[in-house]
Amino acid sequence: MLFPHHLSESDKVVSALVRKSHDAPMDFHKTVNWALGADRSRPGKKFETVWGYGSPYWDALTDEQRIEVSWLETARDVSVFINLEKILPELLGSYTKRYYESLAPEVEEYLMIFAKEEIMHILTFRRYLAAAGLRQHPPIKYFYDLADVLRESPPEVGLIFTLLIEWCAEEKAIQGSQHDEVDALTREMYWAHHMDEARHIAFGRHVAERYFERTPAAQTAELRGKLKEMVLRIMHAVPDIAPYASFALPIDLADDEAVNAVRQTPHYQSQIEDRYGSILKWCGKVGIMA
Numbered sequence: 001m002l003f004p005h006h007l008s009e010s011d012k013v014v015s016a017l018v019r020k021s022h023d024a025p026m027d028f029h030k031t032v033n034w035a036l037g038a039d040r041s042r043p044g045k046k047f048e049t050v051w052g053y054g055s056p057y058w059d060a061l062t063d064e065q066r067i068e069v070s071w072l073e074t075a076r077d078v079s080v081f082i083n084l085e086k087i088l089p090e091l092l093g094s095y096t097k098r099y100y101e102s103l104a105p106e107v108e109e110y111l112m113i114f115a116k117e118e119i120m121h122i123l124t125f126r127r128y129l130a131a132a133g134l135r136q137h138p139p140i141k142y143f144y145d146l147a148d149v150l151r152e153s154p155p156e157v158g159l160i161f162t163l164l165i166e167w168c169a170e171e172k173a174i175q176g177s178q179h180d181e182v183d184a185l186t187r188e189m190y191w192a193h194h195m196d197e198a199r200h201i202a203f204g205r206h207v208a209e210r211y212f213e214r215t216p217a218a219q220t221a222e223l224r225g226k227l228k229e230m231v232l233r234i235m236h237a238v239p240d241i242a243p244y245a246s247f248a249l250p251i252d253l254a255d256d257e258a259v260n261a262v263r264q265t266p267h268y269q270s271q272i273e274d275r276y277g278s279i280l281k282w283c284g285k286v287g288i289m290a
Helices: 012-023 063-085 088-098 105-132 141-150 155-177 184-214 217-235 256-263 266-285
Strands: none
Touching (some): 012 184, 063 088, 063 105, 063 155, 088 155, 105 184, 141 155, 155 217, 155 266, 256 266
């Protein structure tokens, strides 16, 4: 185990995360100012961060359609968070149950805090969708299948996958939402969520870096390959918003050729670097992108 019981007093990083979590617990009812309401006349995310911006697809949209697309993508992004975070309390709980004899006490406590905070996030996101009049998208099968595998994996492996999924999703959310032109409720909701996610990401990085330092590279080669595949899949995912739009999109999002044409645009490529550059750099550091 990466965090055996005898390390409990020396693991100051996790102890600090536990203290910070207790100092500022999220209350889905009070942390966000729900009285703001959602202003659907404003974008749900910054236009420059909408998929397809800077391509003929975007140019073909009217001003009203651009705002609608920004909200449709926001609904999709929030749904991804909900559906992913529904998996995590059970996954994290399985680790505390199976490894309770070897987990350092503060690590066990942080895993329980982590699980609790994910439940708060789900409640917050669901309330947000209702306030904004948005529909929740169904789960992504890939991630639910992955969760079945991770339940039987060592906790370090599950936490590294969780880190990269949440880190990619969080970078996307913050990049798109923290701008004056974006609806105020959306900005505030995402920032409240970010306060917890920043700690989750710090914890995951700590786990991952120690794991890769202590484990021979030959033993982690397959894991690194699967992580790389997943990260690239997340970064280049196409938002499936067509079934929720009030108009026919001027692009077929199931058309690989059309999608690849968007991916070749200078703006798309710069967005990938701006949004995920820190993640890609970290992945290179630990050998995931080597």
